[in-house]
Amino acid sequence: NIFPGNNVSLCVCVCLCVCAAVLCVCDGVKFGQLCSGNSLNTRRTSDSWGQGHHGASRGTREHQGLDIKCNDGATVYAPFDVTLHGKVTVYTDANKAAINNGINLRGQGLCFKLFYVQPDRYYGSVSKGQRIGVMMPMQTVYPGITSHVHVQMCGKSDPTPYF
Template identity: 90%
Template sequence: MRHVVVFLAVLCVCDGVKFGQLCSGNPANTKRTSDSWGQGHHGASRGSRRHEGLDIKCNDGATVYAPFDVTLNGKVTVYTDPSKAAINNGINLRGGGLCFKLFYVQPDRYSGSVRKGQRIGVMMPMQTVYRGITSHVHVQMCDKSDPTPYF
């Protein structure tokens, strides 16, 4: 009796993908560390839950860029709380083999394709809702895995 051994290799298109500059004024994609509102890393404590994204510093009103060639896949509603309406927007994106969301961004549009480095929209006025926080774009993978390796 002969046994045949088959090895399968799975290659993720996302291997080696790195986010390009997300926000004007932050070419190195510096991460939000710690402030009076908490920490910006994936898994940081949010009381009874965990932070499911990574916060990249971005000044209110800054231009937000495509980190690589992406397809815009519709609106993200961040909050159900009407007191946070000033920052309650974001966008779903796909590109580089990844599916991810950007929170607190007012996109120029919600569909179509955008090339790396082209404008997606602007950072919303985070300081109006969270006075004193380090303003940031929240990057969240669609499967809520840690986006840190892509930065």
């Protein structure tokens, strides 16, 4: 016991140290460029299909990600060193097959998904700035929408602080 006769102080000290370590895991993590042509990761704001921020209304549900502008056919990059962890099937609706793909990723202590991306591969490691794949043809399914990559945290928390 480094605080003789004072177990409460020790407990508080250990708790603060552990909490600080947990907070530092993601502290300062920022996504690098996701799409060619959008070096600042500009977000989709509002269009005739809705809004792209986390929590935006989608009828009876809430949008569970953040939409980053990305032109159809644009190259999608690793935002930092990542490990690819398999395919994401975005929709069950066959009418949306043209954009029904994505990928699970992990890196910098984060677990997240990218929707509407046709990856070059589904497993392995990719370094920051290297190509992951290509933006799928969103305009074929949602004419007039601001084409975008949907970034969704695995736990569906708000990804905005990382941008």
